[in-house]
Amino acid sequence: MQSTFDRRRINGPEESLPPVFISEPQDTFSNTPVARKSRKVSDIRPIFLQPGLITQANGSAYIETERTKIACSVYGPRQSKNTAYNEKGKLNVEVKFAPFSCEHRRAPLRDAEDRSIAVAIQQALLPSVQLEHFPKSTIDVFVIILEADGIEGCIASGAIAASTALANAGIDMYGLVTSCAAAVIEADIWVDPTQEESNTANGTLVLSCMPALGIVTNSWQTGRMTPSELLACIDACSGRCTDIHSVVAQGLLNSAHDET
Amino acid sequence: MASARPSPIIPTATAGKTSSHVAQKEANKAAIFQRLHPRIYLERFLEEKIRPDGRSIAQNDEGDNAWRNVEVNVGSITTASGSALVRIGNTTVVCGVKAEICEPDLDNPSEGFLVPNVDLPALCSPKFKPGPPTEEAQVLSEKLNEVLGNGMLPLSSLCIHSGKSAWVLYVDATVINYDGNVFDATLLAMVCALKNVMLPHASYDPDVNRTICTRPGVDPTKPSRKLVIQEDLVPYGFSFGVFACSHILPDPSASEEPLLDTSISIILDSHAQVLAVSQLGAGVDTEYEASGPDLDDTPARKADTLAECISLARNRLAILLNKVYDTMN
Amino acid sequence: MASTSISKAEKSYIRAGILANPPRRADGRSLHDFRVISLETGVVSLSNGSAHLSIGRNPHDGSGGTDILASVKLEVEDIEGAAIDNGRIACSVSCSPSAYPHLSSGALDDLQYDLTQVLHQALSHPSLHPKNLGIIPRKKSWLLNLDLLVTADAGNVYDALFLAARAALWDTKVPRTRSVEYKSPKSLLSTSVDMDVDQDTSSGFDTRRVAHATDFELPDYWDEGEVLEGREHWPVAVTLNLVESKHFLDATLQEEASCGSRLLIVHSYESSSSPTVQSMRILGSEELSIPHLKSLIKEAETYTSDMFNSLNAKLEDEDIRRNQKARQRFAGRK
Numbered sequence: 013m014q015s016t017f018d019r020r021r022i023n024g025p026e027e028s029l030p031p032v033f034i035s036e037p038q039d040t041f042s043n044t045p046v047a048r049k050s051r052k053v054s055d056i057r058p059i060f061l062q063p064g065l066i067t068q069a070n071g072s073a074y075i076e077t078e079r080t081k082i083a084c085s086v087y088g089p090r091q092s093k094n095t096a097y098n099e100k101g102k103l104n105v106e107v108k109f110a111p112f113s114c115e116h117r118r119a120p121l122r123d124a125e126d127r128s129i130a131v132a133i134q135q136a137l138l139p140s141v142q143l144e145h146f147p148k149s150t151i152d153v154f155v156i157i158l159e160a161d162g163i164e165g166c167i168a169s170g171a172i173a174a175s176t177a178l179a180n181a182g183i184d185m186y187g188l189v190t191s192c193a194a195a196v197i198e199a200d201i202w203v204d205p206t207q208e209e210s211n212t213a214n215g216t217l218v219l220s221c222m223p224a225l226g227i228v229t230n231s232w233q234t235g236r237m238t239p240s241e242l243l244a245c246i247d248a249c250s251g252r253c254t255d256i257h258s259v260v261a262q263g264l265l266n267s268a269h270d271e272t
Numbered sequence: 273m274a275s276a277r278p279s280p281i282i283p284t285a286t287a288g289k290t291s292s293h294v295a296q297k298e299a300n301k302a303a304i305f306q307r308l309h310p311r312i313y314l315e316r317f318l319e320e321k322i323r324p325d326g327r328s329i330a331q332n333d334e335g336d337n338a339w340r341n342v343e344v345n346v347g348s349i350t351t352a353s354g355s356a357l358v359r360i361g362n363t364t365v366v367c368g369v370k371a372e373i374c375e376p377d378l379d380n381p382s383e384g385f386l387v388p389n390v391d392l393p394a395l396c397s398p399k400f401k402p403g404p405p406t407e408e409a410q411v412l413s414e415k416l417n418e419v420l421g422n423g424m425l426p427l428s429s430l431c432i433h434s435g436k437s438a439w440v441l442y443v444d445a446t447v448i449n450y451d452g453n454v455f456d457a458t459l460l461a462m463v464c465a466l467k468n469v470m471l472p473h474a475s476y477d478p479d480v481n482r483t484i485c486t487r488p489g490v491d492p493t494k495p496s497r498k499l500v501i502q503e504d505l506v507p508y509g510f511s512f513g514v515f516a517c518s519h520i521l522p523d524p525s526a527s528e529e530p531l532l533d534t535s536i537s538i539i540l541d542s543h544a545q546v547l548a549v550s551q552l553g554a555g556v557d558t559e560y561e562a563s564g565p566d567l568d569d570t571p572a573r574k575a576d577t578l579a580e581c582i583s584l585a586r587n588r589l590a591i592l593l594n595k596v597y598d599t600m601n
Numbered sequence: 602m603a604s605t606s607i608s609k610a611e612k613s614y615i616r617a618g619i620l621a622n623p624p625r626r627a628d629g630r631s632l633h634d635f636r637v638i639s640l641e642t643g644v645v646s647l648s649n650g651s652a653h654l655s656i657g658r659n660p661h662d663g664s665g666g667t668d669i670l671a672s673v674k675l676e677v678e679d680i681e682g683a684a685i686d687n688g689r690i691a692c693s694v695s696c697s698p699s700a701y702p703h704l705s706s707g708a709l710d711d712l713q714y715d716l717t718q719v720l721h722q723a724l725s726h727p728s729l730h731p732k733n734l735g736i737i738p739r740k741k742s743w744l745l746n747l748d749l750l751v752t753a754d755a756g757n758v759y760d761a762l763f764l765a766a767r768a769a770l771w772d773t774k775v776p777r778t779r780s781v782e783y784k785s786p787k788s789l790l791s792t793s794v795d796m797d798v799d800q801d802t803s804s805g806f807d808t809r810r811v812a813h814a815t816d817f818e819l820p821d822y823w824d825e826g827e828v829l830e831g832r833e834h835w836p837v838a839v840t841l842n843l844v845e846s847k848h849f850l851d852a853t854l855q856e857e858a859s860c861g862s863r864l865l866i867v868h869s870y871e872s873s874s875s876p877t878v879q880s881m882r883i884l885g886s887e888e889l890s891i892p893h894l895k896s897l898i899k900e901a902e903t904y905t906s907d908m909f910n911s912l913n914a915k916l917e918d919e920d921i922r923r924n925q926k927a928r929q930r931f932a933g934r935k
Contacts, residue, residue, distance in 0.1 A: 020404055020405045020410050021389050021405060021410075021413060022387050022388055022389050022413050022414070022417045023387070024374070024385050024387035024440050024442060025374040025375065025376075025377070025385055025440055027374060027375070028372040028373060028374035028440045029372060029373055029374070030372050030373075031371065031372065031373055031472060031474065031483070031485040032373075032482065032483065032484055032485060033472070033484070033485050033486065033487050034484050034485070034486060065364075065448075065449070066364075066395070066396070066448060066449045067362045067449060067451060068362075068396060068397045068398065068449055068450055068451060068526065069395070069398070079350055079351075081348075081349070083395065083448050084395070085395045085396075087394075087398050106394065106402050108393055108395075108402075110366065110368060110391075110444065110446045111368070111370065111389075111391075111442060111444040111446075112349060112351060112352040112355065112368025112369070112370050112442075112444055113349075113351060113368075114351055115351060117370040117372060117442055120389070120391065120444075127711075127714055127715075127718070128715075128718045128722075131715060131718070135882075135883060135884065138885075138886040139886040139887070139888065139889075152394070154393065154394050154395035154402070155395070156393060156395050156446060156448070158349060158366055158368075158446070159349045159350065159351050160351070214728060215728070215878070215879075217881070221891070225888075226890050226891060227888050227889060227890055228883065228889045228890065228891055228894050229883070229889075230883050231881050231882065231883050231894070232881075232882060233878060233880055233881035233882070234722050234723070234726060234879075234880060235726050235728060235879070236726065236728035236729075236869070236877045236878070236879055237877060237878050238875065238877050238878070239875075239876070239877075239878055239898060239899065239902060242878050242881070242898060243895055243898065246891065246894065246895065250891055
C-alpha cells in the first residue's frame with residue numbers, strides 16, 4: 013500500500029483499506045472444516061473448458077471450476093530476442109492476477125504469488141512440450157486469473173488451461189498435462205479444495221501429470237502430511253487427472269470440429 | 273471469410289473432402305495476402321461494399337448490421353463488489369469493481385473516489401508485452417477517467433462520514449481479447465460493473481476512528497445498497513474509424529484499426545445527447561478543402577463526417593440500451 | 602536453476618558413469634554419499650541466531666564448496682488489529698553475484714525469488730510455527746527474519762539452505778521479555794517469562810478496553826534468551842537427482858547440469874522414528890512415472906533420517922560450546 017503513486021495509472025487516495033466487517037462469521041484461525049454440500053470429498057468441482065476463445069492468440073483456453081476463473085493464451089513459437097543461441101526453445105510462463113480476483117484488491121504490481129504460480133505452471137508444462145523442435149524460439153504462455161478460489165486450484169486449473177492452449181496453438185507436445193489438488197484435512201483426503209478448505213488443511217498437494225503416458229510433471233506440496241498421506245494424495249490426484257484428461261481431450265476435439 | 277488470426281491455419285486431417293481442402297487453401301491464401309498487404313486487402317473489401325468480417329458499410333438507415341454483436345454479462349465475479357463481462361464481436365473485456373475505505377481528500381472532505389484503470393495485458397494481443405502499462409493503456413485509462421468523472425456517479429454519494437471516511441471504488445478493467453474498439457467495450461463494461469455494485473452498510477465510529485461494515489444479510493436494519501447513479505448522465509461510447517478519407521467504419525476491428533486515418537469517439541448519454549466527442553488524427557472535413565487537384569478522384573464525402581458519426585451513434589444507442597437493460601434486469 | 606553449461610559429451614559421460622555398475626562419480630563418491638559438511642553456529646555476533654555451513658569444501662586448503670551463511674534477527678512488530686498473535690516468520694534468500702557469475706541480474710533475482718519461495722513456504726507454515734514468538738497479546742510480537750546468503754554454489758544448494766536454516770533456527774534465542782503495566786496500581790510489574798503473561802486477563806478479546814500490559818522491557822540475564830519452542834521440528838531437506846531409474850545425492854554443479862530432473866523432499870521429525878513431509882517439489886523435465894515417484898518418496902526417508910540424526914548431534918555439541926561462550930562473555934562484562 014505504501015507509495016503506490018504511479019503516473020502511468022489513474023491513482024486513488026494514498027491509502028485505502030478493505031472494509032472491516034462486524035461479527036465475522038468465523039475467525040480466520042478456526043480449524044474446523046465445513047462439510048461439503050454439493051460434492052463428495054473425492055470429487056472435483058465441475059470443469060468448464062473452452063479452447064480458442066482469444067482470437068488474437070495462436071492458441072488459448074478459458075477454464076472455470078466453480079468460482080475459479082482463468083484465461084490463458086499462447087503466443088509463439090516466436091523469435092527469442094536478446095538471448096544467446098539456444099538449441100532448445102524456451103517456455104515462458106507469466107501469471108497475472110486481475111486486481112479484483114481475490115478477497116483483497118491486488119495492487120497492479122507483480123508480487124511473490126504470481127511468480128510462484130508461474131514457476132509451478134511452467135514446471136508442470138515443461139516435460140510435455142517438445143522444445144527441441146523450436147530452436148532459437150520462445151513460446152509465451154500468459155495466464156490471467158480473473159477470480160481465484162485457493163492457490164492450489166489456481167495452479168491446477170492454470171496448468172490445465174495452459175496445456176489446452178498449447179494444444180490449441182498446435183505446438184508439438186508429448187501429451188496433455190492435467191493437474192489436480194488434494195488436501196489433508198484432519199485424517200481425510202479432500203480432492204480439489206477451495207480456499208476455505210485449504211485454510212483448514214494440514215497440508216496440500218498439487219500433482220500435474222500426463223495421464224496418457226503415466227508421467228508426473230510436477231508436484232507442489234506444502235504444509236504437513238505423513239508419507240502415507242502423501243502417497244494417498246498422489247493416488248487420489250492421479251486418478252482425477254485421468255478423468256480430467258478426457259474432459260480436456262473432448263473439449264479440444266469439439267473446438268477442432270467447430271473450426272473446420 | 274478469412275479471419276484475422278495470425279497463426280497458420282491447422283490443416284485438416286480429412287483426406288476425402290477435397291472441397292473443404294480447396295476452401296482451406298483459399299482461406300490460407302487470403303490470410304497471407306492480408307498479412308502482406310493489409311491496406312489493399314481492406315480496400316478491395318470496401319470496393320465490394322462489405323467489410324472483412326462480413327459487416328455491411330454503414331448507411332444512416334441500416335445501422336445495425338454495421339456494428340458487431342454486443343453481449344453483456346454482469347455479476348459473475350464474486351470476489352468483486354460488482355462486475356461485468358462485455359463482448360463486442362471478439363473483443364472481450366472483464367471489469368471488476370473493488371470497494372475500499374479511505375480518508376477523504378482534505379479539499380473535498382465529503383467526497384469519495386472513483387479510480388478507473390484499464391489493463392491491456394500481454395495475453396490479449398501479440399502487440400503487447402508483459403510489463404508496466406503501455407502508452408495505449410495509459411491513454412485509454414485517462415480517457416475513461418474523464419468520461420466516467422462526468423457526474424454519472426456523484427462522488428458525494430460515496431461519503432461515509434465527512435472528513436473521516438469515504439468509499440473508494442477501484443474500477444479495474446482487464447482486456448482479455450483485443451479485437452479492436454476496446455474503448456467502447458471497456459466503457460460499457462465499467463458502466464455495467466458500476467451498476468452491478470452492492471456496497472455493504474458502513475458506519476463510522478468516532479470513538480475508535482474506524483469504519484465498520486455489516487455483511488449483507490446479517491442485519492436487516494442495515495442493508496447493503498446499490499450505487500446512486502444518475503441515469504441521465506450514464507455515458508455510452510461509439511467509436512468510428514475513417515479509412516482513406518472516404519469510408520466511415522463504425523466499431524473498427526483490430527485488423528482495421530492500424531489502417532485508419534482518423535478515429536472518432538462519440539459519447540452519448542441515455543437521452544442521445546452528446547456528452548463528449550474525441551477525434552484522433554487529421555480533421556476529416558478540412559482535409560478535402562486542402563486536397564486540391566485530387567479532389568475529383570476521391571469519392572468526396574459531401575456530408576459533415578462528425579455529424580454523420582453522431583447520427584449513426586444515435587441510431588445505435590437505442591439498440592444498445594435495449595440490450596443493456598435486458599441483461600441488467 | 603543455476604546450471605553451468607557443459608558440453609554434450611561431458612553430460613553423457615557423467616550420466617553413463619552414474620548408470621554404470623558399479624557407478625562412477627568424478628570425486629569417487631558412491632551414489633548416496635555426501636561430501637564433507639562443515640557447520641558452525643553463532644557466527645554472527647549481532648544476530649539472535651546464526652550458522653555458517655559449507656558442503657564439499659576442500660579439507661586441505663578450504664577452497665570450493667557450497668557456502669551459506671544463515672542469520673536470524675528478531676524484530677518487534679506492532680500487531681494492533683491484525684490477527685497474528687504468535688509472531689511471524691519471514692525467510693529470504695540472497696545469492697551473491699560472485700556465486701553465480703554467469704547469471705544476469707534479472708536471472709539472479711528470479712533465482713533468489715525461487716529459493717526464497719521454497720524456503721519460506723516450507724518454514725513459515727503454521728504446522729512448524731514456534732509458540733513463543735508472542736510478546737503482548739494483540740499488541741506486539743516478534744517478527745523472525747531468517748536471512749540466508751549463498752556466497753558460493755558448488756551444487757546441492759537446496760539441501761545446504763535447509764541445513765543452514767535449521768542450524769540458525771536451532772541456535773536462535775528469543776530474548777526474555779517482561780510486560781509492563783501502567784494502569785493498575787497494585788501490581789506495577791507483572792513479570793513473566795513468555796507470552797503466557799496475560800492469560801488471566803481476558804481483556805485481550807475486548808476491543809473496547811485496553812489490555813493491561815502496555816509495554817515490555819528486556820531483563821538482563823546471563824544467556825541471550827530461550828530457544829525457539831519446538832526447535833527439533835525444523836525440517837531437513839534432501840534433493841534426489843534423477844538419471845533414468847537411478848538417483849544420487851549431493852550433486853556437484855556438473856552433475857546437476859547433466860541430470861534432467863531433481864526431486865526435493867523436506868522432512869520434519871516429530872520423534873526420531875517417522876517423519877512428516879513438509880514440502881515436495883519436482884524440478885526439471887525428465888520423465889518420472891508415478892510408481893517411481895512413490896519409491897523415491899520412501900527412500901528419501903532414510904536419507905533425511907541419517908541427516909537429521911547427525912545434524913542433531915552436531916547442533917547439541919555446538920549448544921554446549923555456545924553456552925560456555927555466552928556465560929563467559931556475560932561474566933566478563935561485569
